[in-house]
Amino acid sequence: xxxxSFDFFVFLLVSIxxxxxxxxxxxKWWLLVCSMFFYYKNCANYxxxxxxxxxxxxxxxxxxxxxxxxxxxKSLFVILSISLLVLSLLYxxxxxxxxSVISHLLKIDINYDFIKVVSAIGISYYxxxxxxxxxxxxxxxxxxxxxxxxxxxxxxxxxxLVSGPVTRYKSMVYEINKEHGLSYxxxxxxxxxxxxGYFKKLVISETFVxxxxxxxxxxxxxxxxxxxxxxxxxxITLYTDFSGCMDIVLGVxxxxxxxxxxxxxxxxxxxxxxxxxxxxxxxxxxxxxDYVMYPIQASRLMVKISKFCKIKFGKKxxxxxxxxxxxxxxxxxxxxxxxxxxxxxVASGVIPCIFLVTIDLFSKTNKQNNSNIINLIKxxxxxxxxxxxxxxxxxxSLKVAFDVAYQCIIHIFDISQYQFYPYTIEKxxxxxxxxxxxxxxxxxxxxxxxxxxxxxxxxxxxxVRYALIVCELxxxxxxxxxxxxxxxxxxx
Amino acid sequence: MTRxxxxxxxxxxFREVFDDESITVNDETVAxxxxxxxxxxxxxxxxxxxxxxxxxxxMGKVVSMKNVGEMVDIIIEMGK
Numbered sequence: 153x154x155x156x157s158f159d160f161f162v163f164l165l166v167s168i169x170x171x172x173x174x175x176x177x178x179x180k181w182w183l184l185v186c187s188m189f190f191y192y193k194n195c196a197n198y199x200x201x202x203x204x205x206x207x208x209x210x211x212x213x214x215x216x217x218x219x220x221x222x223x224x225x226k227s228l229f230v231i232l233s234i235s236l237l238v239l240s241l242l243y244x245x246x247x248x249x250x251x252s253v254i255s256h257l258l259k260i261d262i263n264y265d266f267i268k269v270v271s272a273i274g275i276s277y278y279x280x281x282x283x284x285x286x287x288x289x290x291x292x293x294x295x296x297x298x299x300x301x302x303x304x305x306x307x308x309x310x311x312x313l314v315s316g317p318v319t320r321y322k323s324m325v326y327e328i329n330k331e332h333g334l335s336y337x338x339x340x341x342x343x344x345x346x347x348x349g350y351f352k353k354l355v356i357s358e359t360f361v362x363x364x365x366x367x368x369x370x371x372x373x374x375x376x377x378x379x380x381x382x383x384x385x386x387x388i389t390l391y392t393d394f395s396g397c398m399d400i401v402l403g404v405x406x407x408x409x410x411x412x413x414x415x416x417x418x419x420x421x422x423x424x425x426x427x428x429x430x431x432x433x434x435x436x437x438x439x440x441x442d443y444v445m446y447p448i449q450a451s452r453l454m455v456k457i458s459k460f461c462k463i464k465f466g467k468k469x470x471x472x473x474x475x476x477x478x479x480x481x482x483x484x485x486x487x488x489x490x491x492x493x494x495x496x497x498v499a500s501g502v503i504p505c506i507f508l509v510t511i512d513l514f515s516k517t518n519k520q521n522n523s524n525i526i527n528l529i530k531x532x533x534x535x536x537x538x539x540x541x542x543x544x545x546x547x548x549s550l551k552v553a554f555d556v557a558y559q560c561i562i563h564i565f566d567i568s569q570y571q572f573y574p575y576t577i578e579k580x581x582x583x584x585x586x587x588x589x590x591x592x593x594x595x596x597x598x599x600x601x602x603x604x605x606x607x608x609x610x611x612x613x614x615x616v617r618y619a620l621i622v623c624e625l626x627x628x629x630x631x632x633x634x635x636x637x638x639x640x641x642x643x644x
Numbered sequence: 645m646t647r648x649x650x651x652x653x654x655x656x657x658f659r660e661v662f663d664d665e666s667i668t669v670n671d672e673t674v675a676x677x678x679x680x681x682x683x684x685x686x687x688x689x690x691x692x693x694x695x696x697x698x699x700x701x702x703m704g705k706v707v708s709m710k711n712v713g714e715m716v717d718i719i720i721e722m723g724k
Contacts, residue, residue: 291704430683441683442707449687450694450703458691468663471688 153193155314155400155639156354163190168407172334180305180328183408190310194273203240203275208304210236211282215289215296215303230290234283241279246492274313276489280439282307285321287443294322302328311404315397315639317415317435332409342406344606344621349399351624353639354632356592357392359584360385366574368546375567376560378574383543385585387535388592390542390640391420394433397639418600420593423530425507425537436489440482448478476509483508495553499544507537584631645723650716653696661685661692671713697723 153159167186174182195201214233221229285306288294297303306324367374367382374382398415405412415434422428429437448454454474462470487501522530547553563569595605609617651669658667662680675681681689690706693715699722709715 288704291702291707293704293708426682426684445684446687446706447703450691450706455691455694475684475688 153190155397156350156633159193163193164404164407171332171408176331179332179408181301183309183328184301184305187305187308187310187313191273191308191313194314196273200244200273203244204278204308205304207237207240207275207279207282208300208307210240211285211307212297212300212303214286216298218286218289219296226290230286233286237279237282237286241275244275246488274315277316277318278307278313280318280436281321284318284439284443288321297321297325309405309410311401311410312412315394315401316433317398317401317413318439319412319435323413327410327412330409335409338406338409341606342403344609345399345403345406347403347621347624347628348605349396349401349403350628350632352392352396352399354396355584355627356588357389357396358633359581359588359631360389360392362581363574363577363585364389364546366576368548371547371552371556372559373571375570375572376564377567377572378570379543379556379560380539381573383539383546386542386546387539388585388588391416392588392592393640418596420535420596421531421600422534423527425504425511425534428534428538429504429508436486440486444485445478445482448481449474454478472512476512479505479509493548495544495548495550498550499541503541503544507540580631645720647716647720650719650723654693654712654716654719657689657692657696661689669712671711671716673712674710693719699723 153163163186167182171179171182191204192198192201210233214229214236217229218226218233285294285303289296297306302325305328306319306321309319309324309328312319363385364382367378367385371379371382395416402412402414413435415436417431417434419428419431422431454477457477458471458474461473464470465473483501483505485501486504487497487499490496490500543557544550544553547556598605598608609620612620655668658669658678659665662678662685664679667678669678675683675686687706690701694700697719701718701722705718709718
């Protein structure tokens with residue numbers, strides 16, 4: 153039941169009507185029923201349904217034991233619970249690929265079909281939420297939940313199940329348990345946000361992806377300009393796909409009067425790579441920062457390394473080394489989270505880490521406000537660096553990425569031998585793409601300066617606001633690909 | 645420890661971590677008010693504060709503190 157399917161709209165409508173007919177104390181149980189139904193309908197295999205139950209039971213039991221225990225037993229229960237959660241993630245997401253890689257490297261014939269498990273929807277997201285909950289209980293930030301169904305709802309709340317955002321228990325339990333009244337503002341905002349999300353995904357993303365596929369289905373036919381155009385189109389595809397998905401998710405949640413955290417904050421306007429990763433997939437970055445990076449950096453071992461490095465290499469450089477070690481661990485885990493394939497690991501982990509460390513080593517803090525031209529150059533450079541990572545994703549293999557890059561470089565002075573652009577792209581799609589880029593950047597610019605597209609709409613008159621929404625709907629219905637597509641981050 | 649004593653020592657820590665002798669923090673100071681105080685430098689700051697006051701701040705409080713005022717409250721509480 154994809155978020156773009158007709159089934160989903162019917163499900164949503166029925167779900168919301170009943171939700172607001174129910175007394176407030178029954179609303180969250182209805183949400184739980186809907187979430188379980190949504191999860192079941194999206195399971196490729198009925199056995200995977202029990203995976204979310206397993207994760208919930210482990211998390212629930214683990215948290216209660218952690219809270220009751222003291223001393224070394226606390227650590228034992230934490231390690232045991234988190235290990236079980238990580239193992240379930242590894243089994244469903246990575247085991248098949250791992251055995252495939254081992255079989256290939258060792259050149260032995262292993263029959264690993266029996267462990268081919270179709271990846272469970274959302275497991276990468278709700279596992280993180282569950283682990284975060286356990287760690288918050290360990291740290292005393294929250295009390296362990298006594299009602300397992302409350303926890304199950306936190307883990308399985310259906311709008312966020314597909315592609316996040318990665319939520320924290322403390323804020324979600326407040327949102328779920330507060331009084332939920334039917335209000336024009338929530339419904340209006342939710343619907344407007346959903347429509348905007350569908351517009352970004354079905355009109356913009358699905359148009360740009362045509363160029364991406366045309367280029368990267370046979371990349372060796374293209375010169376460096378063609379490849380660059382392909383990668384830039386992928387950047388727009390990915391951003392509008394993922395941020396569009398988040399608009400839909402947050403819009404759906406708003407219909408139930410539940411507020412989820414934002415996952416994007418104008419990343420395309422970032423003036424540095426560090427800033428970009430703080431504005432892109434915000435909840436994932438924050439999760440890894442709070443639950444991975446901080447504990448590593450604050451650990452006794454890292455403090456000892458820091459003191460040793462400061463004595464050996466001086467204060468300024470000495471404090472950077474433990475930071476770089478923590479970064480390496482952080483980006484390794486982020487790379488693994490993004491996928492079992494080596495190219496994804498390199499694109500999502502290795503390359504960003506190398507770039508960030510190199511930039512940190514050689515750049516100086518600029519305390520002055522730069523001119524618009526300098527800021528524009530910084531934005532372009534940042535986008536270029538991010539596109540280098542995404543280039544590897546587009547190629548879907550390290551070997552292809554290397555071969556294409558090699559060809560582009562050695563033929564840089566006779567680029568006319570190869571294609572500049574996929575000439576099969578239709579004129580209407582070219583027009584959509586040409587109009588989308590300034591539109592997107594206008595939205596990004598406004599959001600970077602504190603005004604979302606919805607704030608802008610709120611300042612328009614009623615007529616203008618609804619005329620724009622009708623235009624969006626017409627474009628979605630006329631040129632959007634309704635019902636046939638899935639979201640890129642759905643596969644994690 | 646009084647609040648004033650804590651701030652005297654805390655200002656020294658901030659100036660050393662961020663390499664800026666002009667920094668003076670107060671209860672309302674947040675990360676946006678100090679150049680270079682981002683999410684990565686935050687943990688360096690915490691480690692330096694732990695070194696200065698000779699106790700370990702619980703990780704739960706590290707990730708949840710909202711301003712320097714809360715930081716000072718934690719330091720005073722840990723110092724008891």
